[in-house]
Amino acid sequence: MTSRREAVREILAGGEGFRSAQDIYAQMRANGAKIGLTTVYRALQALADAGQIDVLRTDDGESVYRACATGGHHHHLVCRRCGRTVEVAGPAVERWADAVGAEHGFTAITHTVEVFGTCPSCAALTAAG
Amino acid sequence: MTSRREAVREILAGGEGFRSAQDIYAQMRANGAKIGLTTVYRALQALADAGQIDVLRTDDGESVYRACATGGHHHHLVCRRCGRTVEVAGPAVERWADAVGAEHGFTAITHTVEVFGTCPSCAALTAAG
DNA sequence: AACGATTTTGACAATGGTTTTCATTGTGCA
DNA sequence: TGCACAATGAAAACCATTGTCAAAATCGTT
Numbered sequence: 001m002t003s004r005r006e007a008v009r010e011i012l013a014g015g016e017g018f019r020s021a022q023d024i025y026a027q028m029r030a031n032g033a034k035i036g037l038t039t040v041y042r043a044l045q046a047l048a049d050a051g052q053i054d055v056l057r058t059d060d061g062e063s064v065y066r067a068c069a070t071g072g073h074h075h076h077l078v079c080r081r082c083g084r085t086v087e088v089a090g091p092a093v094e095r096w097a098d099a100v101g102a103e104h105g106f107t108a109i110t111h112t113v114e115v116f117g118t119c120p121s122c123a124a125l126t127a128a129g
Numbered sequence: 130m131t132s133r134r135e136a137v138r139e140i141l142a143g144g145e146g147f148r149s150a151q152d153i154y155a156q157m158r159a160n161g162a163k164i165g166l167t168t169v170y171r172a173l174q175a176l177a178d179a180g181q182i183d184v185l186r187t188d189d190g191e192s193v194y195r196a197c198a199t200g201g202h203h204h205h206l207v208c209r210r211c212g213r214t215v216e217v218a219g220p221a222v223e224r225w226a227d228a229v230g231a232e233h234g235f236t237a238i239t240h241t242v243e244v245f246g247t248c249p250s251c252a253a254l255t256a257a258g
Numbered sequence: 259a260a261c262g263a264t265t266t267t268g269a270c271a272a273t274g275g276t277t278t279t280c281a282t283t284g285t286g287c288a
Numbered sequence: 289t290g291c292a293c294a295a296t297g298a299a300a301a302c303c304a305t306t307g308t309c310a311a312a313a314t315c316g317t318t
Contacts, residue, residue: 021275022275036298038278038296039297041275063190063275077229086233097244100206104248106206110245115240117239119235149304166269167268167306170305171266190304
């Protein structure tokens, strides 16, 4: 029983976009894995704590997870239509956030940035239909 | 009974930082107002739809609301300790977000940016105790 | 003022993602 | 094999939020 976390991580690594804990759980069960929802949550938390996966909240309050392609700090450009995501590095934002914080005397600055848009494919679809 | 929304808006206008729906409800009850939690939620939604208040999600999934001081688009610098918030305008980020989106062919770009940090007062407290 | 139509309100139940509980099971070690 | 400890998972608990629906308030009309 090599920690189920491995299994969870592999599921995430095997996919592309963000997935919710519930989805991951369902998929694992579908794959025949014997795992509980509780454990999925715990694995996800551990992975997130270890910085091995990305976490972000959808607008309706659900947490979604995704394997981190690049180890470093980065943000996401998410298609609001199909959910396709692109990891983007944004040195400019990092600097801006730090500057803004410093300007007001804040320390230990962190920030969350998510960019949403309509990806080319979906834009085409929208135009067509 | 001039729409309870007025009352909710006034509570928000009378405070500084972000407050959760539950907090607002509790405060209104404490002030002697006869209002239901359901109505607070409805008022908050209506106000948010009308663009009269800011809404954002805390890390633990709770929605928090705040009277919008400036009408225009802006972001927030939030103290992770005491919740004090500063509205910041960030032309640089706007441009960056648009540029990043455009670079990948995305259109109709929107973005969410929240900067967290420890405010001077809280930093002092931390250092002291 | 009186009336009905429409909207607003709010107590309560339901929802649903997430977390906790706790007994069970697996693992490492002597 | 036996024991200590971490991991697991089923079910219950949590809790912010939303839905339901009947009562109350408001408006427009007479």
